[in-house]
Amino acid sequence: MKIRRLPVGAVALSLFAVVLSGLLWWAGTPARAAFAPTVALIPVSGTVTGQPESVKFSGQAQVSSELVLDTSKFNLPPAVILTFDLSGVSGTGSSSGAKYVAGGNGTNVYRRLVSADTVEITFPFTRGTTMSVSSAGLASVRSGVVTFALSFDTNTGAITKGTATVATPYFPN
């Protein structure tokens, strides 16, 4: 980043008798480096209770972490964009033994980069192998909540370790 001090002469704004003796002017921002996202596989487990049956989830979530470094004058703190893919997570019905599939791929969150963060997202799931919409609409689709406990390399934004727990959504009114 370059800071250039412009030789701006004193300008009086008579209205307020405010005198500017100079001002900082940003000459622009350097081209940024592209930060390739890093991808971590996070073990997921846990159960969503409810009708018609409880569903026990297991598998691995793929979580990509993209470092966002601000090169502007704003000096925003480093952040990460986390994108979640639950296609490697599946559920099993407690009474039917049937397979359930989790949706919501592409869900993303923007978080300040810290060494340890807890990120909770919700996701839809349904019995079967594809999260497609039937003419019945949403009657058969349910929701779960998955809480990721993630550790980050604060230099690269990469996830260094993590676990995730699935639970029943409970958000009292």
Added chain:
Amino acid sequence: MFLSSKASKLRVKEAENARRNRQEIVKALADGQITRRDLFKWGLFTTGGLLLWKHGLNPFVRSAYASVPTGFPRSPLFGVQAFTQPMPRFDVLPRNAIATLTPAPTAQANQTQQVLNPALEGVTPGDTGPIEGRPPGPIWAHQEFTRFPPVIAVPVSTEGAKVNTVYDPGVPSSLNSGINPATPFPPRFHPNLPDQGPLALWTFNGTLPPKLLVGRYGEGIIFRHSNKLPFDIRQNGGFGIHTLSTHEHNGHHGAENDGFTGAFFYPGQFYDYHYPIVLAGWRSVNTGATDARAGSPNGSGGITKVAGDWKETMSTHWFHDHMFSFTAQNVYKGDAGMFNIYSALDRGNEAINDGVNLRLPSGTAKDFGNLDYDVNLMLADKAWDANGQLHFDIFDTESGFVADVMTVNLVYRPFFEVERRKYRFRILNGAVSRFFKISLSDASPMIQIANDGNLLPSPVVITQTDELGIAERYDIVIDFSRYSIGQTVSMVNLLQHEDGKLPSSTLSLSQALSGSSSDPCVGKFLEFRVVRDPAQPDVSQVPATLIPNPDLSAIPVARTRTFKFGDGASQTTNDPVTSFRGPWGIGTDGGDKLDADFGRISAAPRFGTREIWNLVNDGGGWDHPVHIHFEEGQILKRNGSASNVPAWEQGRKDVYRLRPDGSVQITMQFRDFGGMFMEHCHNTLHEDNAMLLRWEIDDGGSPFLRPLPTPIPTPQGVRFQAPTQLNNI
């Protein structure tokens, strides 16, 4: 931005002082003692140099009393509680026969002279000017006016706030949370908040609720927009400008109807916008109109076939002011509405089973355009002063203006009564700088069926939406049959802002509901009350296939362009009307980032060709929702990879969120009409300061003049001047 409700008394006093001092500048600006241009020239309005204003003017600089950027005092709520008023449905604009328009619409702008009001700037008594503000002559004539003659007249005005005595919600009161439309509707954000004065709130027809334009394919509309704002430019209540240009976002119309930022018109004038409502590709695809999927409801259950590509069918638009360097102020002031477009595929009737109609949630009583279960939602954050009058910070040119009160359909955090069945919500982010991310309060699944104006190739089941950038529209289906009568469920905003640059954090649903966020617009903003079973069975559907993307693969890519969006832009021109200065700009094809000049052409795609455009966020941790007018694009890649494009962005779009540090590659075909269009950030503060460029199609269609002369509107008439252009456009 706004102060925390826990801010100390000293801090609040400091902010009050700052607001008062700024009001003096606002007044000086309004009185013409100084101009915004002066402020820029003096360096008071630029990317640096604002620090001297500490304690006196700029509540955004770091305060002596706190380590965080300060802000305005919170908007007083006068004791009003959330979810204590019904959400009004949009107010449907009357559709009249074209013959009712006096004077009759004309292909070229109507240059009949009238005596001008001397309160208008630059007018001396006795001056005359044209009654229509559209630029005169053949270049700004309605393209294809004889081929697509207008059928429907929709007369509208923009004017100061007044009571609405002609509210038409388009549905019975039972489907409008019991609101009696015969009761005069006051210009208030809540029954117990003060009326907005006529200088504080400027809306279509001067009234609330916001207006809904209804149209269908093949049935052209003349949207006759009369400017009834004060003649005196100083009568603006502190922000907003009385010249207007209305963008139909994202109409596939000739540029003369696009609301070009420099084609503005004055109080006392009208502007005839001609919306032919045609399918893109009508010159080359399905020209014989033989495909029933390319069609329009015929009024009696059938289909009127139209030319064009049925895969270009559009559904959810909006319209808003696009005045050069004043878009944020005028849109914030209320100058925005929505536009539902009906087609054979998306006809707003869930019962007609003709093999084409997708039967999305809507209703059955009318052939098309049933609004019973098809609900427009306009989200916007607002702020008001101690008197409850709408307040805007014209000095925040850098990051964007975020306010502290959440509104839906321009009322404060309302409730909405629903039946136990499926509803479609057409959700518009109508804020000027704020992003939203929406979940239901119980995390229930929703189905996203459209993004921007367009139905997706396939519906996507979600429990939380992606970020909804400014001007983006998400159409969402919610099935309330999962609830029992008497239950409530709310829409929740998960996205926390600290200022207008970008959301500072995505919150979890539980965090957003906890009330712990410093951002008052986080949390529940719309409460659904499940009140009854539907009288008729819900026969609506959400088919697994909606509208596939147009296949552009056979069309060679004529050109690839790259646009970089960032700060530190410079201005190369100094035209007093067409150019503006500000921190933000766009760099074209490797060139320097430039501030907006609507007299400068930055790109000129050739008529009929296809191009690939790379939209790059240049080095910022902030976000830019970039809007490209006129043509729908398909996102090919995000950050260099097709696999990064989420399912809900795999249809056609008109606003592309670059994301922090991100880039988007899109493809578009330029066809059917010509003229001058725009590309800009839709964080309207960025747009106004001055992240906007002009591109044009000038080698085909109707204009046939390269390059096109730039319009310079005055009350006495529009003159033209030669444009400038970048190399190799």
